[in-house]
Amino acid sequence: xxxQVIAIALVGILLSAPLAAHHAQAPFFDQNSEVEIEGVVxxxxxxxxxxxxxxxxxxxxxxxxxxxxxxxxxxxxxxxGWHKDIIGPGERIRARGHPSWNQETHGMxxxxxxxxxxxxxxxSTAD
Amino acid sequence: MINERRYSxxxxxxxxxxxxxxxPFALAVWAQPGMVQEGLPVGPAPVPDLTGRxxxxxxxxxxxxCPFIVDDLKLTPVGQKMWDAYEEVIGPKFDCAQATPxxxxxxxxxxxxxxxxxxxxxxxEKDDIIRTVWLTGWGHPEPGPYDxxxxxxxxxxxxxxxxxVVTTRYHYDPHGIEDFGGIPSSTQKRVTERYRREGDRLxxxxxxxxxxxxxxxxYFEFEYLAGxxxxxxxxxxxxxxxxxxxxxxxxxxxxxxxxxxxxxxDLVPVGVxxxxxxxxxxxxx
Numbered sequence: 001x002x003x004q005v006i007a008i009a010l011v012g013i014l015l016s017a018p019l020a021a022h023h024a025q026a027p028f029f030d031q032n033s034e035v036e037i038e039g040v041v042x043x044x045x046x047x048x049x050x051x052x053x054x055x056x057x058x059x060x061x062x063x064x065x066x067x068x069x070x071x072x073x074x075x076x077x078x079x080x081g082w083h084k085d086i087i088g089p090g091e092r093i094r095a096r097g098h099p100s101w102n103q104e105t106h107g108m109x110x111x112x113x114x115x116x117x118x119x120x121x122x123x124s125t126a127d
Numbered sequence: 128m129i130n131e132r133r134y135s136x137x138x139x140x141x142x143x144x145x146x147x148x149x150x151p152f153a154l155a156v157w158a159q160p161g162m163v164q165e166g167l168p169v170g171p172a173p174v175p176d177l178t179g180r181x182x183x184x185x186x187x188x189x190x191x192x193c194p195f196i197v198d199d200l201k202l203t204p205v206g207q208k209m210w211d212a213y214e215e216v217i218g219p220k221f222d223c224a225q226a227t228p229x230x231x232x233x234x235x236x237x238x239x240x241x242x243x244x245x246x247x248x249x250x251x252e253k254d255d256i257i258r259t260v261w262l263t264g265w266g267h268p269e270p271g272p273y274d275x276x277x278x279x280x281x282x283x284x285x286x287x288x289x290x291x292v293v294t295t296r297y298h299y300d301p302h303g304i305e306d307f308g309g310i311p312s313s314t315q316k317r318v319t320e321r322y323r324r325e326g327d328r329l330x331x332x333x334x335x336x337x338x339x340x341x342x343x344x345x346y347f348e349f350e351y352l353a354g355x356x357x358x359x360x361x362x363x364x365x366x367x368x369x370x371x372x373x374x375x376x377x378x379x380x381x382x383x384x385x386x387x388x389x390x391x392x393d394l395v396p397v398g399v400x401x402x403x404x405x406x407x408x409x410x411x412x
Contacts, residue, residue: 024307027215027382028375047368049223070372075236075252075359100375107375 029098029109036096037067037108046084048074053113055093057106067106069095069113082121092116175288177247177322180239180358181329181351183232194233194333194347197308206310206340213309215382216373218302223364225254225277228294228318229335230306232349237358240322240329247283247290255362260292270296275314292320304340308384313339327353 025031039057053069071077087093097111113121186193202210220226226234236252245265249258260283261267270280280296295317297303303312316337323330329351336344376382 024215024384024387025372026384026387027380028372031387045368047365048362049220049364050368050371052368052371068371075362078359079356101377101380102375103377105375107372109372 025098025109027101029100029107031098031110033099034096035099035108036094038092038094039067041087041091041093042066042089044084044087044089046074046077046082046086051077051082053087053093053095055095065106067095067108069097069108069111071111087113087115087121174242174285175290175324176242177240177290177324177329178242179324179329179353180237180356181353182237182356183235184328184350184352186233187330187348187350194229194349195305195345197305197310200305200310200345201342202310203338203340203342206337206342209311209340210309211385213301213311213383215309215384216376218306218309219300220302220306221370221373223254223366223369224300225256226306227278227297227300227303227312228320229304229333229345229347230302231256232331232333237354237356238351239358247292250358252358252360252362254364255360258294260290279316279318288323290320290322292318292322294318294320304335304337304345311340312337315339324353329353 037055037057039055041053042056043054045052045054051071051074053071055067055069057065057067059065074082093113093115095108095111095113097108100107100109115121225231231251231253234253238249238251238253241248241250245262245267247260247262249260250256251258256278258278258281260281263282263284267282274280275296275298277298277300279294281292281294283290283292285291297312297314297316299314300312300316302309303316304310316335318336319334321332331349331351332346333349334344334346335341373382380386
């Protein structure tokens with residue numbers, strides 16, 4: 001279980017059609033960098049407006065941190081085949097996404113989550 | 128015993144025969160599709176059939192200004208000051224407040240139109256919104272001087288193949304013009320919508336006016352695709368989930384979009400056509 005911070009430059013222009021996220025993510029998550037984690041799912045809260053996946057990650061110091069991966073709205077995800085049992089406690093995952101600004105938190109948004117069987121829970125719908 | 132005098136009288140028979148001949152005609156003229164809904168009486172005039180479920184396609188034509196480029200909006204000095212002072216965390220959406228027009232129209236959710244004889248109901252997946260459009264000519268009471276509401280008061284009428292909806296009497300809304308960037312709307316907001324159906328496409332034209340905030344009205348067009356998929360309801364916004372992202376803001380940085388390049392056009396979602404225009408401009412520079 002490891003954690004990597006990968007600084008990337010935002011290249012290109014965000015495309016959306018149609019568009020209009022419910023709210024901006026930039027004040028809450030650093031859109032110019034990405035973080036990668038590996039851990040064990042403890043809970044999946046599939047509710048509107050922000051479903052959240054909770055993951056226990058052991059950091060480089062051997063401490064367990066709880067990370068929260070925030071997805072787009074549950075309505076849009078349901079339309080794409082998601083449901084509350086699409087992922088559950090005990091599953092090991094890797095995830096890569098934008099980290100939260102607040103250094104006292106461990107949040108992630110816009111994540112690509114890879115399950116142990118290799119299947120992918122893609123980046124979110126609009127929030 | 129059959130009263131032969133009653134049933135064989137020539138004048139009565141002729142009158143009855145005339146009735147039996149004309150009644151189906153009368154019903155065919157007065158009863159139109161889409162009018163006899165929900166058990167209410169049939170009205171006098173044909174109306175365009177807009178009933179259906181719709182998924183958002185894109186801004187028209189060809190994705191242009193989808194729905195508008197925030198930086199291009201002309202704001203009044205008051206509107207500009209309020210926008211400059213806006214912080215993302217004060218957005219009422221973080222307390223499950225409903226989106227209102229015009230932001231509501233470009234949200235990526237399905238919605239439905241239900242046409243009744245004296246009103247039209249707009250039903251949205253987003254935020255479980257129900258908007259009632261009170262059709263004119265049916266004696267619906269006018270709102271009182273102090274009546275205002277989050278979704279305002281909507282009146283409507285048909286013009287040819289279009290449904291026209293005018294909504295006023297909105298409350299003040301910190302993000303009532305644009306909920307992504309936080310441009311507010313005042314109690315003077317007035318939204319005029321026009322809907323027309325062509326085959327499986329619903330065309331809408333939207334004009335938003337708010338003389339306190341906008342120096343010029345905003346106009347855009349949008350297209351929807353009719354389909355049979357049911358709406359996924361209820362949306363059921365939960366307060367703790369709505370406020371969830373706010374914990375991730377850095378208290379030292381604040382949450383004004385201007386501090387995060389939020390006013391940077393590259394970070395504001397735009398339609399396909401505008402995107403192509405910018406890419407072309409970039410390659411030329």
